[in-house]
Amino acid sequence: xxxxxxxxxxxxxxxxxxxxxxxxxxxxxxxxxxxxxxxxxxxxxxxxxxxxxxxxxxxxxxxxxxxxxxxxxxxxxxxxxxxxxxxxxxxxxxxxxxxxxxxxxxxxxxxxxxxxxxxxxxxxxxxxxxxxxxxxxxxxxxxxxxxxxxxxxxxxxxxxxxxxxxxxxxxxxxxxxxxxxxxxxxxxxxxxxxxxxxxxxxxxxxxxxxxxxxxxxxxxxxxxxxxxxxxxxxxxxxxxxxxxxxxxxxxxxxxxxxxxxxxxxxxxxxxxxxxxxxxxxxxxxxxxxxxxxxxxxxxxxxxxxxxxxxxxxxxxxxxxxxxxxxxxxxxxxxxxxxxxxxxxxxxxxxxxxxxxxxxxxxx
Numbered sequence: 391x392x393x394x395x396x397x398x399x400x401x402x403x404x405x406x407x408x409x410x411x412x413x414x415x416x417x418x419x420x421x422x423x424x425x426x427x428x429x430x431x432x433x434x435x436x437x438x439x440x441x442x443x444x445x446x447x448x449x450x451x452x453x454x455x456x457x458x459x460x461x462x463x464x465x466x467x468x469x470x471x472x473x474x475x476x477x478x479x480x481x482x483x484x485x486x487x488x489x490x491x492x493x494x495x496x497x498x499x500x501x502x503x504x505x506x507x508x509x510x511x512x513x514x515x516x517x518x519x520x521x522x523x524x525x526x527x528x529x530x531x532x533x534x535x536x537x538x539x540x541x542x543x544x545x546x547x548x549x550x551x552x553x554x555x556x557x558x559x560x561x562x563x564x565x566x567x568x569x570x571x572x573x574x575x576x577x578x579x580x581x582x583x584x585x586x587x588x589x590x591x592x593x594x595x596x597x598x599x600x601x602x603x604x605x606x607x608x609x610x611x612x613x614x615x616x617x618x619x620x621x622x623x624x625x626x627x628x629x630x631x632x633x634x635x636x637x638x639x640x641x642x643x644x645x646x647x648x649x650x651x652x653x654x655x656x657x658x659x660x661x662x663x664x665x666x667x668x669x670x671x672x673x674x675x676x677x678x679x680x681x682x683x684x685x686x687x688x689x690x691x692x693x694x695x696x697x698x699x700x701x702x703x704x705x706x707x708x709x710x711x712x713x714x715x716x717x718x719x720x721x722x723x724x725x726x727x728x729x730x731x732x733x734x735x736x737x738x739x740x741x742x743x744x745x746x747x748x749x750x751x752x753x
Contacts, residue, residue: 416646417462417490417646418463418490418491418641418642418645418646419462419463419464419490420463420464420466420487420488420489420490420491421456421463421464421465421466421489421490421491421492421493421638422466422467422468422483422484422487422489422491422492422493423449423452423453423465423466423467423468423493423495424449424467424468424469424480424484424492424493424494424495424596425442425445425446425448425449425450425467425468425469425495426441426442426445426494426495426496426497426528426596427441427442427445427496427531428442428446428469428472428473428474428475429442429472429473429474429475430474430534431474431531431534433445433496433497433531434496434497434498434499434527434612434613435499435612436499436612436613436618436622437615437618438618438619438622439612439618439621439622441496441497441499441612442472443472444497444609444612444621444622444627445495445496445497445609446469446470446471446472447627448495448609448627448630448631448634449467449495449631450467450470451627451628451631451632452493452495452631452634452635452638453465453467454631455631455632455635456635456638456639459635459639460639460642463642466483466484466487466489468480468483474534476535476541477531477535477595477596478535478541478595478599480494480596481596481597481598481599481600481604482599484600484601484602484604485599485600485601485602489602490602490603491570491602491603491604491638491641492597492600492602492603492604492605493604493605493607493634493638494594494596494597494604494605494606494607495607495609495634496528496606496607496608496609497608497609497610497611497612497621498524498608498609498610498611498612498613499527499611499612499613500611500613500614501613502613503613503614503615504614505611505613505614506585506610506611506614506616506617507584507585507586507587507610507611507617508575508578508584508585508586508587508607508608508609508610508630509524509575509586509587509588509589509590509607509608510571510572510574510575510589510590510605510606510607510608511524511571511589511590511591511592511594511597511605511606511607511608512564512567512568512571512589512590512591512597512604512605512606513564513567513591513592513593513594513597513598513600513604514564514591514592514593514731524590524592524608528594528595528596528606563600563601563602563603563604564731564733565674565677565700565701565703565705566603566641566645566701566703567603567604567605568589568677569603569641569644569677569679569702569703570603570605570637570638570641571589571605572589573637573638573640573641574605574607574633574634574637575588575589576637577633577634577636577637578630578633581629581632581633581636582629582630582632582633584610587608591731594606603641607634609621609630644679644702645701645702647702668712668738668739668751669712669736669737669738669748669751669752670710670711670712670736670737670739671709671710671711671712671713671714671716671717671734671735671736671737671748672696672707672708672709672710672711672717672734672735672737673707673708673709673717673720673721673724673732673733673734673735674705674706674707674732674733674734674735675692675706675707675708675724675729675731675732676688676689676705676706676729677703677704677705677706678703678704678706679702679703679704680704681697681704682697682704682706684696684697684706689706691727691728692708692724692727693708693709694708694709694710695707695708696708696710698740698742700742707735708720708724714734714748714752717734718734721733721734736748738751
């Protein structure tokens with residue numbers, strides 16, 4: 391019991407420590423591209439290929455496209471050769487370089503040769519065993535690291551309960567991560583003709599300490615002979631890299647249109663209730679690139695619904711609470727009504743603030 395409490399304490403420390411970082415600029419100027427696995431860690435194995443080789447080639451091609459066509463973006467790679475990089479160091483590279491986006495590239499695998507298609511993940515709670523299995527497979531890399539038990543707070547990549555604790559990490563970049571992930575999947579489906587396995591969430595250690603919008607891409611299944619041939623080909627790698635580049639470009643344009651072209655970042659516009667003064671907590675449960683009326687039927691199950699516009703998206707919240715404890719109680723109700731990805735967002739009056747700023751206001 392004591393060991394579990396210590397583990398939870400470490401997780402909560404990481405939640406508050408890493409979600410308190412505020413993006414310091416209104417333009418996307420730095421992206422970190424992470425080629426999964428490498429060196430002594432081959433990753434998933436196909437009959438004719440290794441995950442570490444395919445991810446490196448796609449990562450380098452993606453970076454090349456960004457450098458060639460987006461001259462104002464600096465590309466940083468977690469690795470450019472076949473070498474082993476610890477999971478904790480990958481996001482540290484992004485954090486230390488104050489990156490605006492983190493993209494981790496991987497390949498999937500299954501015991502069956504039938505599954506195929508691409509999917510993109512953000513950090514969060516898995517909704518089914520398949521998502522958990524993917525996270526377990528990718529997180530197994532820490533078993534090759536020295537002092538992994540201490541570095542990851544006793545996290546066990548093979549224990550399902552560890553992933554529940556890891557899912558506590560909800561931060562202000564989730565909306566943007568989901569948006570970027572959706573754009574990647576759209577490119578895979580529409581431009582490359584891949585099977586769309588959707589945007590999912592799971593507990594990936596390579597994402598959990600990132601302080602910027604972060605996604606993990608599964609290009610396809612090396613256990614599927616047809617998909618392996620495609621991903622192992624020069625043409626297939628070029629197509630997938632081009633799709634990731636196009637999604638990143640679209641994400642960058644949308645973000646900067648809101649934050650730069652229009653002059654300054656809009657924080658929010660309350661659409662139903664009068665502005666609340668002082669610190670207040672709200673439950674964010676829905677986002678959309680287009681404005682949705684608060685009278686929409688999808689909101690009828692919730693009370694005190696408000697909207698605000700932030701980083702190119704319309705975001706919808708329920709409730710205004712003076713204390714975090716009250717917000718946590720309402721969060722459970724919102725999730726029980728079908729909004730499983732809902733999370734708490736702090737505000738100062740009508741301005742969205744970081745968890746760190748909220749804690750300062752509480753004292």
